[in-house]
Amino acid sequence: MSDASKPKAEMEPKRRNRSVALADAIAGALDPVLKKRGFASRDIITHWGAMAPRPYDKVAIPDKLAWPRGERSAEGATLYLRCAPGHALAIAHEGQAIAAAVNRYFGYVLVGQIRLSAEPFTPGSGAKEQKPIQPSPSVQAKVGAQVANIEDEDLREALRVLGHALSSRSERNGK
Missing domain, CATH: 3.30.300 (GMP Synthetase; Chain A, domain 3)
Structure with a gap:
C-alpha cells in the first residue's frame, strides 16, 4: 500500500494532549x-x-x-x-x-x-562531580563590600557565598 492510498490518520503519529513520563515515551x-x-x-x-x-x-x-x-x-x-x-x-x-x-x-x-555478571558496575557512575569556580579578585572585593555592613557573621558568610555563586554563574553565561 503506498503512502498516497493510506488514510491520513495512519500517516500521522498519535498526538497526546497530556504530558507523558519519559519511561512511557521511550518504552x-x-x-x-x-x-x-x-x-x-x-x-x-x-x-x-x-x-x-x-x-x-x-x-x-x-x-x-x-x-x-x-x-x-x-x-x-x-x-x-x-x-x-x-x-x-x-x-x-x-x-x-x-x-x-x-x-x-x-x-x-x-x-x-x-x-x-562479568560486566562491571559502579554505583553513581552517572553522577558528575562539579568543580567549584573560584571568583575573580574583583568579584570577591565587590561582593565583600556589599555584605560588609551585615552584623550577623553566619548571614554575612551565606550571602558572600551566594554572591560568588551568582556572579560566577553570570560570568559563565556571558552576562
Missing part, C-alpha cells in the same frame, strides 16, 4: 534491547530498588535473565547481577535471599538462582 525503544537480555518487561530493572534486599539494591543491578533451554521450568531463570567491586562475595553468598526477594515481589518463582 518502545527499550523493549527490544531488554528482550535480548531475557527480560519480558522492564519491571525487574525499574523496581529493583523496591524488590532487592538492602544493601544489594544499591550495590547491584540486574544484567540478564537466562532461562534454561527448552520450556520455562518450575525452577525459574538465572538472574545475572552486575555488582560493585568488593560486594561479589556477599552477593554470591546471599544469592538465595536475593532470589527469594525477587520472587516474593512478583508472587511466583521467576528467579531460581543468582549469578554474577
Whole structure:
C-alpha cells in the first residue's frame, strides 16, 4: 500500500494532549534491547530498588535473565547481577535471599538462582562531580563590600557565598 492510498490518520503519529513520563515515551525503544537480555518487561530493572534486599539494591543491578533451554521450568531463570567491586562475595553468598526477594515481589518463582555478571558496575557512575569556580579578585572585593555592613557573621558568610555563586554563574553565561 503506498503512502498516497493510506488514510491520513495512519500517516500521522498519535498526538497526546497530556504530558507523558519519559519511561512511557521511550518504552518502545527499550523493549527490544531488554528482550535480548531475557527480560519480558522492564519491571525487574525499574523496581529493583523496591524488590532487592538492602544493601544489594544499591550495590547491584540486574544484567540478564537466562532461562534454561527448552520450556520455562518450575525452577525459574538465572538472574545475572552486575555488582560493585568488593560486594561479589556477599552477593554470591546471599544469592538465595536475593532470589527469594525477587520472587516474593512478583508472587511466583521467576528467579531460581543468582549469578554474577562479568560486566562491571559502579554505583553513581552517572553522577558528575562539579568543580567549584573560584571568583575573580574583583568579584570577591565587590561582593565583600556589599555584605560588609551585615552584623550577623553566619548571614554575612551565606550571602558572600551566594554572591560568588551568582556572579560566577553570570560570568559563565556571558552576562
